[in-house]
Amino acid sequence: MKLSPFFHVNNRIAKTVTVLLAIPALLLPAACLLYILFKGIPALHWDMLAGTASAVSFGAIGSLWPQVAGSLLLMLGACMIAAPVALGIALFHALCASARQQRMLLSLLHLLQGIPPIVYGLCGLIVLVHMLHWGICLLTGAIILAVIILPMLVLNTVHAIDRIPLERTEAARALGMRDGQIVRRVWLPAAWPSLLTGLLLGMARALSETAPILFTATVFSGINWPDSLFSPVTSLQTHIFYLAQEGANAQAVNIAWASAVILVALVTTFSISASALRKIRVGG
Amino acid sequence: MNTKRKTSDMLVATAQPATTTDGVSLQVSGLKLSLGGKNILRDISFSLREHGINILIGPSGAGKSTLLRCLNQLHADWQGEMLIMNHHARQWPGGTDALRHQMGLIAQKPAVFPCSIEKNVTFGLSSRERKHPPAGLIERVLRQAVLWDEVKDRLHESAAILSIGQQQRLCIARALALSPSMLLLDEPTASLDPRSKQLIEASLSQLAETMPLLCVTHDIEQAQRLGGQIIFMCDGRIIEIASADTFFTRPERLEAREFLRWSTCDCS
Numbered sequence: 022m023k024l025s026p027f028f029h030v031n032n033r034i035a036k037t038v039t040v041l042l043a044i045p046a047l048l049l050p051a052a053c054l055l056y057i058l059f060k061g062i063p064a065l066h067w068d069m070l071a072g073t074a075s076a077v078s079f080g081a082i083g084s085l086w087p088q089v090a091g092s093l094l095l096m097l098g099a100c101m102i103a104a105p106v107a108l109g110i111a112l113f114h115a116l117c118a119s120a121r122q123q124r125m126l127l128s129l130l131h132l133l134q135g136i137p138p139i140v141y142g143l144c145g146l147i148v149l150v151h152m153l154h155w156g157i158c159l160l161t162g163a164i165i166l167a168v169i170i171l172p173m174l175v176l177n178t179v180h181a182i183d184r185i186p187l188e189r190t191e192a193a194r195a196l197g198m199r200d201g202q203i204v205r206r207v208w209l210p211a212a213w214p215s216l217l218t219g220l221l222l223g224m225a226r227a228l229s230e231t232a233p234i235l236f237t238a239t240v241f242s243g244i245n246w247p248d249s250l251f252s253p254v255t256s257l258q259t260h261i262f263y264l265a266q267e268g269a270n271a272q273a274v275n276i277a278w279a280s281a282v283i284l285v286a287l288v289t290t291f292s293i294s295a296s297a298l299r300k301i302r303v304g305g
Numbered sequence: 306m307n308t309k310r311k312t313s314d315m316l317v318a319t320a321q322p323a324t325t326t327d328g329v330s331l332q333v334s335g336l337k338l339s340l341g342g343k344n345i346l347r348d349i350s351f352s353l354r355e356h357g358i359n360i361l362i363g364p365s366g367a368g369k370s371t372l373l374r375c376l377n378q379l380h381a382d383w384q385g386e387m388l389i390m391n392h393h394a395r396q397w398p399g400g401t402d403a404l405r406h407q408m409g410l411i412a413q414k415p416a417v418f419p420c421s422i423e424k425n426v427t428f429g430l431s432s433r434e435r436k437h438p439p440a441g442l443i444e445r446v447l448r449q450a451v452l453w454d455e456v457k458d459r460l461h462e463s464a465a466i467l468s469i470g471q472q473q474r475l476c477i478a479r480a481l482a483l484s485p486s487m488l489l490l491d492e493p494t495a496s497l498d499p500r501s502k503q504l505i506e507a508s509l510s511q512l513a514e515t516m517p518l519l520c521v522t523h524d525i526e527q528a529q530r531l532g533g534q535i536i537f538m539c540d541g542r543i544i545e546i547a548s549a550d551t552f553f554t555r556p557e558r559l560e561a562r563e564f565l566r567w568s569t570c571d572c573s
């Protein structure tokens with residue numbers, strides 16, 4: 022069949038319109054990123070990561086190492102709490118829950134995913150900081166971040182288990198394997214790349230959340246390395262927030278840009294590792 | 306709680322080796338199962354002798370797969386009586402998981418695990434036996450499944466690269482590695498190439514000399530080739546049980562005649 026010339030013209034117009042519409046969607050984040058790099062890279066100095074934090078000027082000058090460490094500690098804490106809980110909930114979903122409980126669990130998780138993180142921060146402030154007297158500390162922040170990334174981790178694990186062919190699970194069961202053995206020897210070997218991908222995305226998410234840890238886990242400065250779980254920390258995210266408010270202080274704003282570059286680099290590392298893993302999974 | 310139940314089960318099972326019927330490996334009487342409020346199996350009664358081929362034949366939707374799944378306890382909520390090697394299935398020493406070792410189930414669609422051929426064969430064994438498989442076990446079961454010659458040089462390669470027909474034979478070897486007392490096969494050759502079909506049928510005929518096989522098929526020609534006892538099922542009921550000679554030449558029931566003629570029948 023020969024297509025009418027109008028089809029080609031229409032087709033070309035449609036293509037152009039789509040591209041034109043897509044450009045701002047791509048351009049905006051790209052421009053943001055470029056601007057951060059443009060402002061931040063000149064502000065970066067080696068001694069920001071190597072030197073020690075200075076108490077002068079509210080920590081606005083000196084090393085950013087405590088902030089990087091604080092961010093990573095919060096992230097690791099959140100993942101160490103959330104990952105086993107997520108696996109447990111997903112296994113309950115797959116092995117014990119009735120069809121109705123499964124539906125209820127999934128809708129609850131979707132609901133939780135939609136709650137603004139600041140609300141979790143507020144709950145953490147009331148329950149953990151005030152009622153339990155933990156104060157503003159690393160543990161409080163890690164738990165709140167864990168709760169925030171939990172729905173995503175659970176849904177990811179549930180879907181990873183769902184993708185395992187039912188025949189394979191039934192074959193294992195027909196061989197007399199118990200639930201625990203099936204999880205260990207059939208499900209985890211098949212699902213671990215997906216689980217790791219989800220965990221890396223959860224890490225990226227925990228690194229970028231700012232509001233909920235602002236008043237539950239972090240202080241502006243004065244902490245090099247927390248001496249316990251109940252010690253407050255500093256973090257890159259909140260550091261940017263504090264410094265950006267010092268709009269008049271050119272030095273402070275400069276360091277905010279430098280912090281932004283480091284944060285973007287960290288988040289991108291986790292996201293890119295996640296998508297690389299996903300490619301391996303699709304390939305293999 | 307679980308262990309308590311199992312010990313008591315063992316006591317009961319050893320205390321009353323139910324009705325002693327010699328030469329019978331499996332006796333099912335009055336088996337019923339409903340799924341989702343629908344009666345899928347109604348009043349199923351039959352027995353398997355200690356060796357020989359038994360063909361479960363019937364139109365699709367008759368409940369043949371469901372019956373095999375009941376025997377392997379993948380459907381656990383059946384009612385009725387099931388005696389396996391003269392023990393009540395519900396009171397099997399060691400529980401359901403141990404019973405499943407005895408009832409080797411081979412599914413219609415082969416499901417191999419994403420590991421080596423050798424590891425697939427030993428997949429159902431205990432962790433100690435997996436590390437040090439009994440001498441000659443792998444070769445013996447692969448030979449029984451007529452797969453040895455094709456894979457003996459590449460036991461460490463992934464099982465996923467085998468053809469579907471080879472995978473199906475690997476599944477048979479995997480079930481045999483648990484030294485089952487019978488094999489339940491659900492349309493083992495459906496959608497396989499003729500060569501694999503031939504090899505699997507040869508393997509089944511050989512295995513049937515040592516243990517009872519219950520093989521589902523809706524392929525009348527295959528049933529004729531394999532022979533043995535024919536159990537004809539339709540709409541969740543057993544309609545006729547007869548030897549292959551009788552069933553294919555002088556079927557008693559109208560439904561059986563209809564099925565032999567049209568490969569389908571109306572029993573509801």
Ligand SMILES: Nc1ncnc2c1ncn2[C@@H]1O[C@H](COP(=O)(O)OP(=O)(O)O)[C@@H](O)[C@H]1O
Pocket residue numbers: 340341343345363364365366367368369370371372
């Ligand atoms: N899990 C289930 N829930 C409800 N109905 C089922 C289930 N599994 C099978 N059935 C029904 O049981 C009947 C018998 O199925 P099946 O045993 O697969 O038949 P066959 O293997 O003889 O073709 C079919 O009508 C099917 O729809």
Ligand SMILES: [Mg+2]
Pocket residue numbers: 369370371491
């Ligand atoms: Mg079937």
